[in-house]
Amino acid sequence: MNEGSSGFSLRRVAFSDLPRWSEDHPGLLLEGIRNCLTHIRSGKSYRTGDLGLSCDDILPAYEAALRADLLDAGSARQFFEQHFEPFRICRDDGSQGFVTAFYEPEVEVSDTPSGEWAFPFYRRPADLIDLDAANRPAGMDASYRFGRSAPAGIAEYPDRRAIDQGCLSGQGLEIAWGRSKVDVFFAHVQGAARLKFRDGSIKRITYAAKAGHPFSAIGKLLIERGEIDAATVSMQTIRAWLEANPDLTDEVLWHNRSYIFFREADVSDDRLGPIAAAKVPLLPGRSLAVDRLIHTFGYPFFIHAPSLTHLDGGQAFARTMLALDTGSAIVGPARGDIFTGSGAAAGELAGTVRNEADFYILVPRSASARMAG
Numbered sequence: 001m002n003e004g005s006s007g008f009s010l011r012r013v014a015f016s017d018l019p020r021w022s023e024d025h026p027g028l029l030l031e032g033i034r035n036c037l038t039h040i041r042s043g044k045s046y047r048t049g050d051l052g053l054s055c056d057d058i059l060p061a062y063e064a065a066l067r068a069d070l071l072d073a074g075s076a077r078q079f080f081e082q083h084f085e086p087f088r089i090c091r092d093d094g095s096q097g098f099v100t101a102f103y104e105p106e107v108e109v110s111d112t113p114s115g116e117w118a119f120p121f122y123r124r125p126a127d128l129i130d131l132d133a134a135n136r137p138a139g140m141d142a143s144y145r146f147g148r149s150a151p152a153g154i155a156e157y158p159d160r161r162a163i164d165q166g167c168l169s170g171q172g173l174e175i176a177w178g179r180s181k182v183d184v185f186f187a188h189v190q191g192a193a194r195l196k197f198r199d200g201s202i203k204r205i206t207y208a209a210k211a212g213h214p215f216s217a218i219g220k221l222l223i224e225r226g227e228i229d230a231a232t233v234s235m236q237t238i239r240a241w242l243e244a245n246p247d248l249t250d251e252v253l254w255h256n257r258s259y260i261f262f263r264e265a266d267v268s269d270d271r272l273g274p275i276a277a278a279k280v281p282l283l284p285g286r287s288l289a290v291d292r293l294i295h296t297f298g299y300p301f302f303i304h305a306p307s308l309t310h311l312d313g314g315q316a317f318a319r320t321m322l323a324l325d326t327g328s329a330i331v332g333p334a335r336g337d338i339f340t341g342s343g344a345a346a347g348e349l350a351g352t353v354r355n356e357a358d359f360y361i362l363v364p365r366s367a368s369a370r371m372a373g
Contacts, residue, residue: 008333010087010361010371015077018086018360019304020318027076028286029300031272032322033062035280036298046278046297051333053296057367062298080320084362086302087371089334097334099305099317101353102289102327103346104204104273104282106194107183109176117177119184121195122168124208124261128157131212146212157211159257164250175205175262182242185253186235188260191327192274194342205262206274213257215328221255235351258328273339276325282339284346285311289325289337295361299323303336305357311340311349320362334359 015021037059040046045055061083070076089097110117129135129149136144137154148157158167164181176195178184187193191207219238222228228237242249265275273282276289278297288301301321308317321338330337336359340350363371 007092009090009092011090012368012371013086013088013360015081015086017088018302018318019306019316019358021077021302024302024318024320025073025076026080026300026320027070027073029283029320029322030065030070030076032280032283032286032324033065033298036278036322036324037062037066039279040298044279047292049291049293049295051294051296051361052370053299053361053363053367055296055298057364058296058298060366061364080300080362083365084300085365085368086360086362087368089359089361091332091334096356097332097336097359099303099308099336099338099353099355099357100329101311101338101340101350102190103340103350104192104194104342105183105187105190105347106196106343107178107180107187108198109178109195110198111176113174113177116179119178119181120174121176121178121184121187121193121205122163122173122261123175123263125168125171125173128209128211128261129154130209141214143214144212146210156213158259159211159213159254160259161250161254161257163211163259164254173261175264176203181249181253182239185256186239188258191260191325192265192276193262204265204274206265206276207260208263209261210328211257211259211261213259215258216256217329218252218256221252234354235347270342273342276339278324280324282324283322284339284341286319286321287324287339288321289327289330289339290323291330291332291335292326294333295323297323300362301336302360302362303338303357304360305355308353308355308357310352311338317355317357 040055048054068079070079127149128146131145131147147154193205195203219233223230223233227241273284276282303321305317311317327337340346
């Protein structure tokens with residue numbers, strides 16, 4: 001067992017130990033693998049997470065994947081068994097991992113503002129700058145990855161409340177205007193959206209940057225206030241509460257000071273999701289957001305969530321997935337966010353996913369001895 005430095009360890013297991021492995025089709029990751037390889041070959045390797053697994057470790061296996069026959073489920077499993085070894089991620093406190101889900105919403109918008117269309121999606125402002133240890137001002141929390149460039153120096157960027165109240169108006173940053181503040185907010189939470197304009201045209205937007213403030217879950221706030229039962233909290237119950245309490249909507253949304261800025265992206269392939277943090281399109285049902293400080297983009301995981309049954313026709317969720325995204329709420333070695341797809345149906349699937357799960361990372365055999373310590 002390899003002892004981790006962040007409250008977890010890795011335990012080598014066999015593929016036969018993965019629940020329902022014999023029923024899975026890991027070859028469905030091939031398009032994502034190909035896209036990751038294209039990105040890496042362009043000279044833009046992914047940051048190596050604290051676990052120590054790098055792009056160099058996985059390149060030989062993924063190069064081989066392009067030459068192999070992964071169209072048949074059995075052949076694909078055989079390929080992964082030949083080139084990878086599974087390691088279960090074990091938390092030191094003995095608790096299980098946890099999965100939620102996200103999707104790409106479709107939001108009705110206008111290309112011009114009016115009384116009805118009043119809630120903008122903003123591009124990244126010119127005075128927003130990236131922060132790191134070298135330029136982050138003393139006294140500013142280390143979690144702040146963005147700040148504001150001003151004549152007096154770098155400062156915190158305005159938060160959701162200030163932006164909603166118009167501090168960015170008049171800068172020409174608007175991509176489009178929605179007619180529901182709640183729709184815009186949940187597009188921020190998801191980090192991407194398909195914008196459906198009044199003429200029927202579709203534009204995709206995806207994450208470009210954020211104001212820098214930490215993410216604060218409004219569901220947790222409503223639970224603490226006794227407004228929603230913790231046992232039933234979901235995107236759907238939160239939306240229903242906001243719709244039933246319009247006078248309190250601003251107060252609750254402003255609790256989450258985090259604010260997302262977007263950029264326009266291609267919608268050329270409706271089968272795939274938006275381009276995510278790994279700079280490749282998400283694969284519906286097969287993409288996982290992970291903690292990028294620990295894990296490295298492009299690596300395969302096997303996720304088993306016994307209580308998560310509505311994504312697989314009543315059976316326990318058990319799939320090989322590709323780490324292609326991250327998120328401010330995705331923290332820890334065994335924490336993941338499953339991408340369910342685009343549109344309202346995908347949103348219905350994603351909104352109620354809050355399940356304990358077992359996490360297995362599939363390590364290239366060339367690096368497995370190092371992981372086993």
